[in-house]
Amino acid sequence: xxxxxxxxxxxxxxxxxxxxxxxxxxxxxxxxxxxxxxxxxxxxxxxxxxxxxxxxxxxxxxxxxxxxxxxxxxxxxxxxxxxxxxxxxxxxxxxxxxxxxxxxxxxxxxxxxxxxxxxxxxxxxxxxxxxxxxxxxxxxxxxxxxxxxxxxxxxxxxxxxxxxxxxxxxxxxxxxxxxxxxxxxxxxxxxxxxxxxxxxxxxxxxxxxxxxxxxxxxxxxxxxxxxxxxxxxxxxxxxxxxxxxxxxxxxxxxxxxxxxxxxxxxxxxxxxxxxxxxxxxxxxxxxxxxxxxxxxxxxxxxxxxxxxxxxxxxxxxxxxxxxxxxxxxxxxxxxxxxxxxxxxxxxxxxxxxxxxxxxxxxxxxxxxxxxxxxxxxxxxxxxxxxxxxxxxxxxxxxxxxxxxxxxxxxxxxxxxxxxxxxxxxxxxxxxxxxxxxxxxxxxxxxxxxxxxxxxxxxxxx
Amino acid sequence: xxxxxxxxxxxxxxxxxxxxxxxxxxxxxxxxxxxxxxxxxxxxxxxxxxxxxxxxxxxxxxxxxxxxxxxxxxxxxxxxxxxxxxxxxxxxxxxxxxxxxxxxxxxxxxxxxxxxxxxxxxxxxxxxxxxxxxxxxxxxxxxxxxxxxxxxxxxxxxxxxxxxxxxxxxxxxxxxxxxxxxxxxxxxxxxxxxxxxxxxxxxxxxxxxxxxxxxxxxxxxxxxxxxxxxxxxxxxxxxxxxxxxxxxxxxxxxxxxxxxxxxxxxxxxxxxxxxxxxxxxxxxxxxxxxxxxxxxxxxxxxxxxxxxxxxxxxxxxxxxxxxxxxxxxxxxxxxxxxxxxxxxxxxxxxxxxxxxxxxxxxxxxxxxxxxxxxxxxxxxxxxxxxxxxxxxxxxxxxxxxxxxxxxxxxxxxxxxxxxxxxxxxxxxxxxxxxxxxxxxxxxxxxxxxxxxxxxxxxxxxxxxxxxxxxxxxxxxxxxxxxxxxxxxxxxxxxxxxxxxxxxxxxxxxxxxxxxx
Numbered sequence: 001x002x003x004x005x006x007x008x009x010x011x012x013x014x015x016x017x018x019x020x021x022x023x024x025x026x027x028x029x030x031x032x033x034x035x036x037x038x039x040x041x042x043x044x045x046x047x048x049x050x051x052x053x054x055x056x057x058x059x060x061x062x063x064x065x066x067x068x069x070x071x072x073x074x075x076x077x078x079x080x081x082x083x084x085x086x087x088x089x090x091x092x093x094x095x096x097x098x099x100x101x102x103x104x105x106x107x108x109x110x111x112x113x114x115x116x117x118x119x120x121x122x123x124x125x126x127x128x129x130x131x132x133x134x135x136x137x138x139x140x141x142x143x144x145x146x147x148x149x150x151x152x153x154x155x156x157x158x159x160x161x162x163x164x165x166x167x168x169x170x171x172x173x174x175x176x177x178x179x180x181x182x183x184x185x186x187x188x189x190x191x192x193x194x195x196x197x198x199x200x201x202x203x204x205x206x207x208x209x210x211x212x213x214x215x216x217x218x219x220x221x222x223x224x225x226x227x228x229x230x231x232x233x234x235x236x237x238x239x240x241x242x243x244x245x246x247x248x249x250x251x252x253x254x255x256x257x258x259x260x261x262x263x264x265x266x267x268x269x270x271x272x273x274x275x276x277x278x279x280x281x282x283x284x285x286x287x288x289x290x291x292x293x294x295x296x297x298x299x300x301x302x303x304x305x306x307x308x309x310x311x312x313x314x315x316x317x318x319x320x321x322x323x324x325x326x327x328x329x330x331x332x333x334x335x336x337x338x339x340x341x342x343x344x345x346x347x348x349x350x351x352x353x354x355x356x357x358x359x360x361x362x363x364x365x366x367x368x369x370x371x372x373x374x375x376x377x378x379x380x381x382x383x384x385x386x387x388x389x390x391x392x393x394x395x396x397x398x399x400x401x402x403x404x405x406x407x408x409x410x411x412x413x414x415x416x417x418x419x420x421x422x423x424x425x426x427x428x429x430x431x432x433x434x435x436x437x438x439x440x441x442x443x444x445x446x447x448x449x450x451x452x453x454x455x456x457x458x459x460x461x
Numbered sequence: 462x463x464x465x466x467x468x469x470x471x472x473x474x475x476x477x478x479x480x481x482x483x484x485x486x487x488x489x490x491x492x493x494x495x496x497x498x499x500x501x502x503x504x505x506x507x508x509x510x511x512x513x514x515x516x517x518x519x520x521x522x523x524x525x526x527x528x529x530x531x532x533x534x535x536x537x538x539x540x541x542x543x544x545x546x547x548x549x550x551x552x553x554x555x556x557x558x559x560x561x562x563x564x565x566x567x568x569x570x571x572x573x574x575x576x577x578x579x580x581x582x583x584x585x586x587x588x589x590x591x592x593x594x595x596x597x598x599x600x601x602x603x604x605x606x607x608x609x610x611x612x613x614x615x616x617x618x619x620x621x622x623x624x625x626x627x628x629x630x631x632x633x634x635x636x637x638x639x640x641x642x643x644x645x646x647x648x649x650x651x652x653x654x655x656x657x658x659x660x661x662x663x664x665x666x667x668x669x670x671x672x673x674x675x676x677x678x679x680x681x682x683x684x685x686x687x688x689x690x691x692x693x694x695x696x697x698x699x700x701x702x703x704x705x706x707x708x709x710x711x712x713x714x715x716x717x718x719x720x721x722x723x724x725x726x727x728x729x730x731x732x733x734x735x736x737x738x739x740x741x742x743x744x745x746x747x748x749x750x751x752x753x754x755x756x757x758x759x760x761x762x763x764x765x766x767x768x769x770x771x772x773x774x775x776x777x778x779x780x781x782x783x784x785x786x787x788x789x790x791x792x793x794x795x796x797x798x799x800x801x802x803x804x805x806x807x808x809x810x811x812x813x814x815x816x817x818x819x820x821x822x823x824x825x826x827x828x829x830x831x832x833x834x835x836x837x838x839x840x841x842x843x844x845x846x847x848x849x850x851x852x853x854x855x856x857x858x859x860x861x862x863x864x865x866x867x868x869x870x871x872x873x874x875x876x877x878x879x880x881x882x883x884x885x886x887x888x889x890x891x892x893x894x895x896x897x898x899x900x901x902x903x904x905x906x907x908x909x910x911x912x913x914x915x916x917x918x919x920x921x922x923x924x925x926x927x928x929x930x931x932x933x934x935x936x937x938x939x940x941x942x943x944x945x946x947x948x949x950x951x952x953x954x955x956x957x958x959x960x961x962x963x964x965x966x967x968x969x970x971x972x973x974x975x976x977x
Binding site (some may be wrong): 058227230286287288289290295297299300302303304305306307308310362366367403 | 571645650661775776778799800802803809811816817819820821822823827831832833834838843846847851860886906
C-alpha cells in the first residue's frame with residue numbers, strides 16, 4: 001500500500017494525478033513504475049545513441065511484445081483474485097495449432113469468385129479469431145471448473161494445463177511446424193492502412209492520434225462536469241490541465257513516432273488490438289461490479305463472501321477469461337510468424353507474470369491494475385530491446401531481466417515492511433514520520449490494544 | 462494454606478497500549494502447589510496478564526515486577542519463561558496437525574543421539590508422558606485425528622516434558638464436552654498432587670468453584686479481590702458479584718421502548734450442525750423474535766454459540782442447517798446464501814472486523830458500498846463512481862468517520878473508525894434486521910458511545926437490531942430485551958426491566974432457568 005502522509009490539501013495534486021493509474025491505494029506505486037519506465041527509455045536512448053526511440057524500433061517493440069501484454073491483461077486479473085496461471089503459453093500453442101489447421105482447410109475449401117480474394121482473407125481471418133476465442137473459452141472453462149468448483153489450487157490446475165495443452169499441441173500438429181497463407185498476417189503483422197494525400201506521415205495513424213487526443217480531453221471535461229453537477233469534491237483545475245497536457249503530449253509524441261516510420265509502416269494492428277483490450281479491461285476492473293468483486297475476492301475472500309460476493313463465479317470468470325486472452329495472444333503471434341510449431345508460447349507465462357508483478361501487483365492478491373501491468377510489461381520489453389540494440393547477449397539479458405524482477409518486487413516488499421511508509425512517500429517527504437501526522441486519520445492498523453481485549457479466537461471453530 | 466510458600470508474585474503490573482490501560486497496578490500472588498483461577502469479564506485483562514507473565518509481552522513493555530520462585534524474573538520472550546518452568550496452554554492449541562503425538566511433544570526439544578533424533582527414546586518418553594496425562598492413544602497417531610479434548614492432553618504432556626512448575630491454562634475446557642472437561646479437571650487436580658501449580662482462566666464458574674484453591678478477580682484491568690475458596694466459602698454468586706460489580710456509567714443513549722412495533726422476524730426451532738464436527742450442534746432448537754424498532758440483546762460467553770447462530774441465519778454462512786424456519790413479515794423465507802439474506806434485508810456485522818468484516822486493501826468508499834454494489838450501478842453492472850463517492854461521503858458525515866477523504870485506505874483508520882465503516886457498509890444495504898456481533902470489541906470508550914447512538918438511531922428508524930455482546934453493561938444499557946445463550950441453547954429471555962447482571966450471568970453459565 002502506498003501511504004500518503006500529508007494531509008489532503010498538501011498532496012492533493014499529486015494524489016489526483018496518481019488517480020490516472022487506478023485507485024488511490026495502488027496509484028502512487030504505479031506512478032513510480034511509470035517513472036522507472038521513462039527512466040529506462042531515456043537511459044537506453046542515450047546509450048544507443050537515439051536508436052531506442054527510432055520509429056522503426058518503437059513499432060518493432062509493439063509488434064514483438066503485443067502477445068505478452070495481452071496475456072498480462074488477463075494475468076493481472078488472475079493474480080488480483082489470488083491465483084496464478086502457468087498454462088497460458090501452452091494454451092496459446094494449443095489454440096494456435098487448431099487455428100492454423102482450420103485456416104489451411106478453409107483456404108482450400110472456401111472458394112470465392114475471381115477478384116474477391118481480399119474478401120476471402122477477411123472472412124477466414126474473422127473465423128479464425130472467433131474460433132481462437134471459443135477454444136480459449138472452452139479451455140478456460142475447463143480450468144475454471146477445477147479451480148472454482150472443485151477447489152484445486154490454480155497453481156496445480158494450470159501446471160497440469162501446461163502439460164496437457166502442450167502435449168495436445170504436439171499431438172495435433174505432429175510436432176511439426178505448420179504454416180498459414182500470407183493474408184493471415186494482418187492481425188499480428190499488419191499496419192493501419194494509409195490513404196489520402198501524402199504529407200510524409202501515415203494519415204491513418206494521424207487520425208487515430210487525433211481521436212485519442214479528443215477522447216482524453218472529452219473524458220476529463222465530462223468528469224469535471226459531472227462532478228460539479230452532483231457537487232462532488234473536484235480536484236483543482238490545474239491538476240486537470242496538467243493531466244490532460246501530459247497525456248496529450250504522450251499521445252502526440254507516439255503519433256509522431258508511429259506515423260513517421262519507414263514507408264508502408266504505421267501504427268501496428270496488434271497495437272490497436274492491445275489498446276482496445278486495455279481500455280476494455282481497465283473499464284471492467286475499475287468500473288464494473290465484476291471488477292470490484294475480483295479485488296474483493298483477492299483482498300479478503302471471507303469478507304467478500306459475507307458481503308454476498310459469489311466467489312466461485314468470480315474465480316471461474318478470471319480463469320476462463322485468462323485462457324480466452326491466451327487464445328487471442330496465440331492468434332496474434334501466429335499471424336506475425338505465419339506459422340505454428342510445437343514450441344509456440346514457451347515461457348510466455350513467465351513473461352506475463354513478471355510484467356504483472358513489476359507492474360505492482362501483490363503476490364497475495366487484491367492489488368494490481370491493468371495499466372500497471374502494461375507498464376510493467378513495457379519495462380521488460382524496452383529492457384529487452386535496449387539490451388539487444390547494445391549487442392548484449394541473450395544469456396546476459398536473461399540475468400538482467402531476472403534481477404530487475406527481483407529488485408522491483410523486493411523494493412515493494414521492503415517499503416511495506418511493518419506497515420511502514422512506502423519508499424515513494426519517503427522520497428516525497430524525507431524524514432517524515434507519517435504516524436505523527438496529527439492532521440491525518442488516527443493511524444494504528446494493528447493496535448495491540450485490540451488484541452488484548454479479544455484474547456480468544458474470533459472465528460467460530 | 463496461608464503458610465505455604467509463594468511460587469509467584471506479580472506486583473503492580475501495569476500494561477498500556479496506545480490509548481488504553483489494559484492492566485493497572487494488578488497484583489497476583491500464587492502459592493506453590495495450588496490451583497489458582499483468574500476470573501473476569503471479557504476484556505478484564507486476564508489474558509494480557511498471562512501474556513506479561515509468560516514473556517509474550519517482554520520485560521520493559523510493562524511496569525511492575527514479577528517474583529518467581531523467590532527472585533525477580535525479566536522474561537524477554539516465551540522461551541525464557543518456558544526454560545524457567547512456566548508453560549502456557551492457549552485456547553487455540555499450538556500443535557501441528559500433520560505430525561504425530563510423539564513428534565509434537567518433543568518438537569523443539571528432540572532427544573538426540575550422535576546428532577540424529579533418537580526416536581526410540583522419544584517414543585519411550587511419549588508413552589511415559591501419555592500415561593501421566595491419562596491418554597491411551599498410540600504415540601504415533603497424528604494430532605489431526607484426535608479430538609480437541611485429547612489434543613489438550615497432548616499439550617499438557619508437552620508441558621510436563623519441559624519440566625513445568627507453573628502451568629497456565631487459558632480457557633482449557635471452552636471447546637470440550639462435559640466428559641472431556643471432567644477428565645481434564647481431574648488431571649489438573651492430579652498434577653497438583655505432584656507439585657505442579659496451575660493458573661486457570663475460565664468462564665465456567667462451576668468448574669472454577671470445583672477445583673480452585675484461590676480465585677483472583679479482575680475487572681477493567683484492575684485486581685478486585687483474591688478469594689480463598691475454602692476459607693471464604695465462595696460460591697458462583699459470590700464470584701459473579703465480584704466480576705460484574707461495576708457502577709454503570711451514564712454512557713448509554715436514553716430509550717424508553719416507545720418506538721417498538723410488532724414482531725416482524727421470527728426464528729423457529731433453529732438447529733445447526735458444526736461444519737467439520739458433525740456430531741456437535743452449535744445451535745440447538747433456538748426460538749426467538751425481533752420487533753421493529755427493538756434492540757434485542759444476545760448474552761452468552763465466548764463459545765456459547767452466539768456467532769454461530771447469527772452466521773447460520775445470515776445466509777447459512779456457518780455450519781449446516783439441520784432444521785428450523787425463519788418467518789419474516791409473516792412469510793416463511795429461505796436464505797440459502799448471503800446474497801439472498803442481503804436481498805431480504807438482513808445484515809450481519811461480524812465480530813472479527815479484520816478477518817471477516819473488511820477488505821483491508823480497500824479504500825473507505827469501496828468498502829462502504831461493497832455489500833450492495835447494485836445500488837450504485839447500472840443494470841449492466843457498471844458502477845457509477847461519482848455516486849459512490851457522494852454516498853460514501855454522506856456516511857462519513859453521518860457516522861463521523863474521522864478521515865480526510867473517503868479515498869483513504871481503511872487500514873489507516875483506527876479500530877473505532879473501521880467499525881463505523883463496517884456499520885456504514887451494512888446501513889447502505891438498507892437492512893430491516895441488523896445483526897451486530899460484538900460491535901464495540903476492541904474500540905475505545907468514546908467510539909463505543911457513538912456506536913450505541915447509531916444503534917439506537919437505526920432502531921428508532923424502524924429497523925430490528927440483534928446485538929450480540931460479551932459485555933453485560935453494554936447489553937443492559939442498549940438492549941430492550943435480552944436472550945441468554947449457553948452451549949448453543951437459548952436459556953432465558955428477559956425484558957430489560959427484569960434483567961440484572963447476576964441473573965444474566967447465571968443463565969449464561971448454566972442451563973437452569975431459575976432466577977438468581
